[in-house]
Amino acid sequence: MKDFFYAIQDLFVNVLFAPFDALRALELDNWFAANIMSWMFMLIGFVAFTYWMIQLKKFNDNNEEDKSITSHSYL
Numbered sequence: 001m002k003d004f005f006y007a008i009q010d011l012f013v014n015v016l017f018a019p020f021d022a023l024r025a026l027e028l029d030n031w032f033a034a035n036i037m038s039w040m041f042m043l044i045g046f047v048a049f050t051y052w053m054i055q056l057k058k059f060n061d062n063n064e065e066d067k068s069i070t071s072h073s074y075l
Contacts, residue, residue: 023036023037
């Protein structure tokens with residue numbers, strides 16, 4: 001049973017975390033390259049935010065939303 005847990009440890013430490021170890025070693029040489037995943041996530045978030053704002057503007061320009069005060073019965 002102990003070998004099973006050592007196999008899981010070996011899988012995670014030597015295989016699955018290897019890219020993160022490479023990024024950690026790269027940080028000493030180039031900080032921007034080491035944080036490439038952060039830059040990619042920020043870029044994806046910015047593109048999604050821009051797309052969402054364009055869609056909101058499109059629906060706002062078409063006047064598709066009911067903005068009257070009495071749109072809900074509890075108001």
